[in-house]
Amino acid sequence: MRAFAMATPHSAPSERTRVRRLPDRADYEIAQVAAIVDAAWVAHVAFSSEGSVHSIPTAVWREGEHLYIHGAKASRMLKALEAGECSVSIAVLDGLVLARSAFHHSMNFRSVVIYGRFDKVEDEAAKSRALQVFTDKLAPGRWDTLRPVTAKELNATTVLRLSLAEASAKLRSGGPKDDEEDMGWPVWAGVVPVVQTFGAPQTEPDSVVPTPPAPFGPGV
Template sequence: MPRPTRPAPSPRTRVRRLPERAHYDADTIAAIVDAAMLCTVAFQLDGAVHAIPTIHWREGGHLYLHGAKASRMLKALTEGEACVTIALADGLVLARSAMHHSMNYRSVVVYGRFEAVTEPAHKLASLRAFIDGLYPGRWDTLRPITEKELNATSVLRIALDEASAKVRDWGVKDDEEDLDWPVWAGVIPLRTLAGEPVTEPDSVARSVPPTRFG
């Protein structure tokens, strides 16, 4: 992946360890956010630091979360700074020496403060984007969400303005003197695939809907 020329948006997003793997452009960051289903959100609550994994989605220049209105985490995220991290493992890199084994990966770190999405139409549209992002076209087939359900759900978003990506997407880098060592070297790709669907016995519909994982 070619490195972009855009500088880090802030000192805390600048990649210091292996900076040649850094990417600060919006397209690279958005693609990684979209490819992942889970992020980890770090925040402070009652003087302690917490890091909670949760599902997310993206719309435009924002990363979105949702949860129960009573969630202590979601309340804390609107009251202080947060750090969101995403990591995807793309391949196992096997070298001729233990020290040069590595992993191909894509990761994103986002800093900032979450804001609540309170306008009902915006909340509804965001939840629809969340469902249809996982299961294309499914929202229109579902029992419509009720006003009570919408009111009981919090939707938060954080801008992707202060974010950085770090990527490794190449092969083995062995020492020249090790190249003749008689052991296999190369990359074993990793990917997420949908398994065999399990239909509920009382499901009226029997056909399985599509997902973004095929």
């Protein structure tokens, strides 16, 4: 089992998680990493399989100090993730930073990179609990209103979890950082916020219940 250093805001849990470019934007505390995972809907999972390298976008969620993914029992990706190490990356865009020069344009963001190996959730009760957490992330309280999952459906689904112990966060916020000699240049400078919103639910014609209130899902 890999040993990790005790993470603090400024010390990486392992050498490969250490942020080298603009290290002042790094945060290694698990609370910060967890908050960014919670804000994301999709992560990119990078892994090697059959002599090639792959990066696959997939839905993610968190419970405790683990990131979870799920898929079909026969999934090539899930089988490869059980067999070897991987890297998972997440990015949340918060704003476009428009400076007085093209060189200093930037983005405000929150990002996470996680290293390690996924473990399969074998216990059926734990697997069902994990899928409930995911479903209730999509729409809080929805799991309890649904037709119960069957044993066949549960058996056809693989749930994997990845520890957040070896992870790093990188964040940027605030306005543009222009050079002093550019401050008087006659062009607008500032931040254009980027906000994720949910539209009004679109009810299926054969739905037997009224349209639910919006929005669905967690805020970011």
